[in-house]
Structure formats: structure tokens, C-alpha cells
Amino acid sequence: MTNTAEPILSIQNLCKTYSDGFEALKDISLDISKGEIIALLGPNGAGKTTLISIICGITKPTSGSVTVCGSDIIKDFRETRSIIGLVPQELTTDSFETVWSTVAFSRGLFGKPPNAQHIEKVLRELSLWDKKDNMIMTLSGGMKRRLMIAKALSHEPKILFLDEPTAGVDVSLRQDMWEIVSELKHSGVTIILTTHYIDEAEEIADRVGIINDGVLILVEQKQKLMRKLGKKQLILELNQSLPEIPDTLSQYQLELSADGMQLTYTFDTQAEGTGITSLLDDLKQFGIAFRDLNTTQRSLEEIFVNLVSSSVAEQSGPQ
Numbered sequence: 001m002t003n004t005a006e007p008i009l010s011i012q013n014l015c016k017t018y019s020d021g022f023e024a025l026k027d028i029s030l031d032i033s034k035g036e037i038i039a040l041l042g043p044n045g046a047g048k049t050t051l052i053s054i055i056c057g058i059t060k061p062t063s064g065s066v067t068v069c070g071s072d073i074i075k076d077f078r079e080t081r082s083i084i085g086l087v088p089q090e091l092t093t094d095s096f097e098t099v100w101s102t103v104a105f106s107r108g109l110f111g112k113p114p115n116a117q118h119i120e121k122v123l124r125e126l127s128l129w130d131k132k133d134n135m136i137m138t139l140s141g142g143m144k145r146r147l148m149i150a151k152a153l154s155h156e157p158k159i160l161f162l163d164e165p166t167a168g169v170d171v172s173l174r175q176d177m178w179e180i181v182s183e184l185k186h187s188g189v190t191i192i193l194t195t196h197y198i199d200e201a202e203e204i205a206d207r208v209g210i211i212n213d214g215v216l217i218l219v220e221q222k223q224k225l226m227r228k229l230g231k232k233q234l235i236l237e238l239n240q241s242l243p244e245i246p247d248t249l250s251q252y253q254l255e256l257s258a259d260g261m262q263l264t265y266t267f268d269t270q271a272e273g274t275g276i277t278s279l280l281d282d283l284k285q286f287g288i289a290f291r292d293l294n295t296t297q298r299s300l301e302e303i304f305v306n307l308v309s310s311s312v313a314e315q316s317g318p319q
Contacts, residue, residue, distance in 0.1 A: 001268055004069060007031035008190050009055070009159060012063035016214075018052055024050040026214040028064070034158070036221070037181065037191045039201035042211035048194040052161050056086050069159070070161065082110045085157030087148045089164045095137035099128055101148045102136065105238040109154035122153050124179065149180070160184060162193035166200070178204050181226070210307050217307055225303065234276060236263040236283075237292040250280050263290075 009032040016025040025047050032038055053059040053064050057077055066073045068080040091120050094102060103119055121131045126146045131139065139147065145165065152160060162181070166174040181191055181204060195201055201208055204221065211217040217224075241260035252275065255264040267274045283290070 005033065008034040008069055009113050009192075010065075010067045011051075011055070012065050014051070014054065014066065015062045016047075016054060016059065017062045023214050025054075025061075028216050030209065030213075030219055032190060032218060034190055034315065035188050036207065037185055037193070037205050038072075038207045038209060039205035040192065040211055041198060041201060041211045042193045042194075046171065047214040048209040048211055049163055050162050050214075052086070052194070056084055056161065057081050061069075067305070078111075082112075082155060083158045085152035085155070085160045087152045087160070087162045087165050095135065097136055098133055099123065099139070099147060099150075100132040102147070106151040106201055107154035112155045117152065118156065118267075118278060122150050125183070126150050127176070145177075147172070149177070153184075157189070159190045159192070161266060162191065164194055166195070181303070233296045234265040234267065234279075235294055235296065236265070236290040237261065239289040239291050242288065248286065249282060252282075263288075 009030075010031045011028055014025055014028040015023070017023050021262050028047075028051060040051070050059060052284050054061050055068075055073060057073060057080075060074075068083050071080050073080045097105075100119065100123070103122065104116075107115065107119065117266060120129065123132055126149060128143065128146055128150060131143060136144065136147065149162075149165070164178055181193075185191060193201075193205075194272055205222050207219055208222050208225055210217045212219065238261050242256060242263070243260060245256050245263075255266075256262070257264075265276070265279055267276065
């Protein structure tokens with residue numbers, strides 16, 4: 001089903017070249033819908049933070065355009081910036097302020113009138129309410145990360161950027177934060193996150209975008225991406241150890257485990273035929289019996305690594 005509604009965020013032909021000639025972004029185009037969670041994946045230096053910095057008005061683009069709710073981010077800076085919340089990678093807060101005052105001050109920076117009820121709601125949702133009168137310097141790293149999210153939500157943004165929000169935090173805090181992200185999505189907030197934790201993108205994102213060397217390699221619905229590029233594996237547990245794979249089965253490109261008790265067959269889910277039926281027939285013909293079989297889906301991490309590797313190879317060209 002095609003979504004005909006105007007995107008809440010539209011990026012068109014965006015480029016960023018620095019004074020030393022480095023191209024951080026190369027012709028990026030992307031439309032994002034209201035209430036969507038999109039995960040941007042890419043290695044360090046891929047351009048993820050530069051993209052976010054341009055949209056948030058921190059960095060100026062070399063060319064191209066970005067509109068938020070139909071308004072240009074440069075011509076209508078104040079209007080568009082008030083719609084956006086940003087949780088940066090770095091923990092930048094005034095250590096001598098209290099939790100309450102720094103979140104309330106953040107709200108005022110965006111021209112929003114005081115709203116103690118909203119600030120309380122945000123702090124409670126982020127498990128910061130009992131810390132509201134504490135100096136920031138007394139907070140743990142995880143609590144400071146929560147505080148950064150509270151500041152970003154203080155002015156009730158429609159779009160929230162999370163730039164590596166769980167870098168360096170423990171597993172339990174990561175889980176708490178993704179629950180918060182899920183609740184924000186249900187309330188209609190659009191969320192764009194960058195992450196090195198591919199399992200998180202796999203768990204919560206609606207779409208996945210992959211950036212490498214300033215190029216947006218692809219943007220795809222997560223499930224569609226995994227169906228299209230995610231090959232499956234058929235794993236056969238053998239009755240008896242197999243010393244080696246017979247040459248007569250070479251067409252299947254099977255992998256044999258070190259102990260000879262497991263055969264793995266990788267097949268393309270998009271191919272006209274999987275080849276499983278003929279494989280099983282041939283195994284029976286050659287007297288290779290198995291006691292169990294199961295299938296596994298290729299992970300998003302494997303897809304990501306292969307796409308980035310392919311992108312690097314294409315840009316390098318023939319040697």
C-alpha cells in the first residue's frame with residue numbers, strides 16, 4: 001500500500017563538502033513519514049551524524065534541500081527547529097544545574113511557555129522524577145543519558161533524532177530506552193536513530209537505511225529487506241559423521257561442520273526454486289541420513305556487512 005500523505009521530513013539531493021574537499025554526504029534523498037521509526041546504519045565516518053547535524057541546523061549543507069512539515073530548514077529555521085528534538089552522542093549538560101531546571105530551561109529555549117505538568121510527565125516516563133532536584137554532576141552515566149532524552153522531549157517535538165543513544169550504556173538501560181522509543185512512536189512522534197547495535201534496528205525500526213562513505217546505499221522496509229536480501233539456511237543434523245562432502249553434491253555448495261555431524265545448505269528465498277527437494281532426494285540416494293532439520297533466517301547484521309562491503313568494492317573499482 002502506497003502512503004500518499006506528505007512526508008513529515010523530506011530530504012532532497014543533499015550534499016555536504018567541507019573546505020578540504022571531503023565529501024561527507026553525496027546526493028542524499030529520503031522521505032520520512034509521520035510516526036515512523038527509521039534506523040540509519042553505517043560504519044564510523046559514513047555520514048550519519050553529518051546528516052542529522054544538517055537537519056537540526058547545526059551544519060549547513062553544500063547543496064540540496066530539507067523540509068520539515070513542508071517548511072524549509074534554512075528559510076524557516078525557528079519554525080522547523082522547534083519541531084525537532086535531538087539527543088546527541090555527547091553528554092553535554094551543565095553539571096551544576098538540577099535535573100528539573102535544565103529540562104525546563106530547554107523547553108524555554110524553543111519559545112514554549114512553562115508547563116510543569118509536561119516536564120513532570122517526561123521525567124516520570126524516563127525514571128528521573130526522584131532525581132528532579134539532584135545536581136546533574138551526581139547522576140550516573142545512564143541517568144545523564146536519560147536526561148539528554150528528557151531535554152530533547154521538553155518542547156514536545158514531532159520529530160526526535162537519537163544519535164547513538166545507547167552507546168556506552170548497560171543492557172538494562174538499552175531495553176528501557178527502546179520501550180520509551182516504542183511509546184513515543186505510539187504517541188505519533190517520528191524517530192530517526194543512528195546505532196551501531198544492529199539488533200536494536202532489527203527489533204524496533206520500521207525501515208532501515210544504510211549509509212556508507214556519504215552515500216545512502218538503500219532504504220527499505222525492514223521485513224522486506226530481510227526477505228529480499230536475507231538468504232535462509234537449511235541445517236541438517238546427520239545420523240552419522242560424514243568425513244567429507246561427496247563431489248556429486250558439489251552443486252549445492254554445502255558446508256560440513258568440523259565434527260561431520262551437520263550439513264548447512266544456504267538458499268535464496270527469492271529464487272524460482274530453493275533446491276531443497278532435489279538436495280534431500282540426492283542425500284537419500286547417496287545414503288546420507290539425517291535425524292533432524294531446521295531453517296534459520298540470515299540476520300540484518302549479515303545483510304548490512306555484505307551491503308557495505310559491496311559498496312566499498314564498487315567505489316574502489318577495478319584495481
